Amino acid sequence: MLNPKSQLDRLRNWRARPLRDTSISDTVEAMRKGLRKGNRQSSSLVEAWDELVPSHIAKQATIVSLRKGILEVATDGSAVAYQLNRLIRVSLLRDLQRVSKGTLKKIKVRTA
Numbered sequence: 001m002l003n004p005k006s007q008l009d010r011l012r013n014w015r016a017r018p019l020r021d022t023s024i025s026d027t028v029e030a031m032r033k034g035l036r037k038g039n040r041q042s043s044s045l046v047e048a049w050d051e052l053v054p055s056h057i058a059k060q061a062t063i064v065s066l067r068k069g070i071l072e073v074a075t076d077g078s079a080v081a082y083q084l085n086r087l088i089r090v091s092l093l094r095d096l097q098r099v100s101k102g103t104l105k106k107i108k109v110r111t112a
Contacts, residue, residue, distance in 0.1 A: 042066055048099035052092060057083055062112075069105035071096075074112040081109050 002010070049063060060076040061084055075081040084092075088107050097104045 045071070045096065045100040045104065048096050052095050052099070053084075053087070057087070061109075066104075069103045071104060071107045073107060073109050075109060076112065078111050081111050084109050 045066060046063060050058065053061070057080060060080040062074050064072040064074050066072070073084065075084060088109070093104070093107055096107070
């Protein structure tokens with residue numbers, strides 16, 4: 001028979017809950033990879049936007065988001081939204097798709 005102290009130690013080891021991994025290193029690393037990918041796509045798109053959109057429209061239009069291939073742009077007024085929609089119909093969408101590295105399907109313009 002075991003002495004009481006060793007028996008108690010054995011019970012403590014048996015009953016003790018295993019230590020959980022409370023570090024968030026795996027989650028942070030996965031997030032970093034996703035941000036790197038998204039950042040490359042959005043930065044190339046913003047650079048292309050600055051290059052292709054005329055300055056008087058770009059001053060009054062702000063890129064709000066890029067989700068699932070849809071670029072959402074907010075404009076200061078309906079006149080700017082109209083001009084931007086005209087540009088999109090003519091060639092802006094096609095040019096942005098060609099220049100940017102991400103997949104751009106559509107540009108959605110809304111008046112803020």
